[in-house]
Amino acid sequence: MTRTVYVNGEYLPETEAKVSIFDRGFLMADGVYEVTSVLGGKLIDFDGHAARLARSLAELDMKQSVTHEELLEIHRELVTRNEITDGLIYLQITRGAPGDRDFAFPPEDTEPTIVLFTQNKPGLADAPQAKTGIKVISIEDLRWHRRDIKTVQLLYPSMGKMMAKKAGCDDAWMVEEGFVTEGTSNNAYIVTKDGTIVTRHLSNDILHGITRAAVLRFAKEAQVKVEERPFTIEEAQNAAEAFITSASAFVMPVVEIDGQPVGDGKVGPLAPRIREIYLEEMRKAAI
Incomplete structure (x- = not known):
């Protein structure tokens, strides 16, 4: 089954998902991430991961363009669309794609790149x-x-x-x-x-x-x-x-x-x- 992923406001088949070659995450590792586990179709400690995400963004002077509630909705939607019972949701936010490569941070109005995808891990809690x-x-x-x-x-x-x-x-x-x-x-x-x-x-x-x-x-x-x-x-x-x-x-x-x-x-x-x-x-x- 082709996964549905989330890229900058859109739910897409993973084969159609694209990120700019000028994205700061790709060029500078200028991004943060979180991984949230899913057990029984539910998110484990989502609030903790969301809080740490906000802290990581703040420490890097990077804006968060999605709210806590929006992130929760996206996570739940991906669980539903990909029929995840046990697995992981990977979230990455970068400083965005300013259109060219430069060590200096891009203009403040540059939109962050937001990517989420699931990993299906049946029996995640039963690892041998x-x-x-x-x-x-x-x-x-x-x-x-x-x-x-x-x-x-x-x-x-x-x-x-x-x-x-x-x-x-x-x-x-x-x-x-x-x-x-x-x-x-x-x-x-x-x-x-x-x-x-x-x-x-x-x-x-x-x-x-x-x-x-x-x-x-x-x-x-x-x-x-x-x-x-x-x-x-x-x-x-x-x-x-x-x-x-x-x-x-x-x-x-x-x-x-x-x-x-x-x-x-x-x-x-x-x-x-x-x-x-x-x-x-x-x-x-x-x-």
């Missing part, structure tokens, strides 16, 4: 790796220093994914000045031997994950202690458990780091418990 865990490697964090803005500058994270794949692993955790920042497309966590969840504190160094915020809230409500601080790869390797969170992976256990097993090398008890709580609560709140 949630029961077996994933393996990660560590790599140096060479990204720019505004990682809190969810931009389309994804070349280095993409390279990190390929480094992990070449090493026979699933993902990479990035390290800066001796401490883990985050995964290539996710936030990183460890669980100490006393059951405390540790994850890096919010700053410009990491993405302010929407799933991260929900998971930490649910963990605290479940009386699980949480510490927001940096941790090293060595500390992670010696932890009781490790896991990642993202909008598409939800909560995913990590069982190996740089070839060394975490704990006994098997999925521990806490990550699956947090995953179950997260999915249950987010399904209840889905819209």
Whole structure:
């Protein structure tokens, strides 16, 4: 089935969708994006993603030409038109296409480019790796220093994914000045031997994950202690458990780091418990 996508106010077959070669997203990676999960035909944590989108646009001095309500309507329409039960909706907004290439920002009246498309992912919440865990490697964090803005500058994270794949692993955790920042497309966590969840504190160094915020809230409500601080790869390797969170992976256990097993090398008890709580609560709140 040919997908219906959204481009600048129009719903189109994906084969007919076009964006200018002068678009700033294409030429300068001058754009932001969000990915919202769909479970049971409903949007997971849409308000959180919409709020972060607004923040990202504001940080880049980029105007938002669609309202919260309009974005919600577009998301729902794409779910309906593409018959998505479980899957993802990708949203990208760029500074637009001024008609030529220039490092300077285009005139203020240049309209942003807005693109949305769906990805059908049957059984998204039932990924087998949630029961077996994933393996990660560590790599140096060479990204720019505004990682809190969810931009389309994804070349280095993409390279990190390929480094992990070449090493026979699933993902990479990035390290800066001796401490883990985050995964290539996710936030990183460890669980100490006393059951405390540790994850890096919010700053410009990491993405302010929407799933991260929900998971930490649910963990605290479940009386699980949480510490927001940096941790090293060595500390992670010696932890009781490790896991990642993202909008598409939800909560995913990590069982190996740089070839060394975490704990006994098997999925521990806490990550699956947090995953179950997260999915249950987010399904209840889905819209």
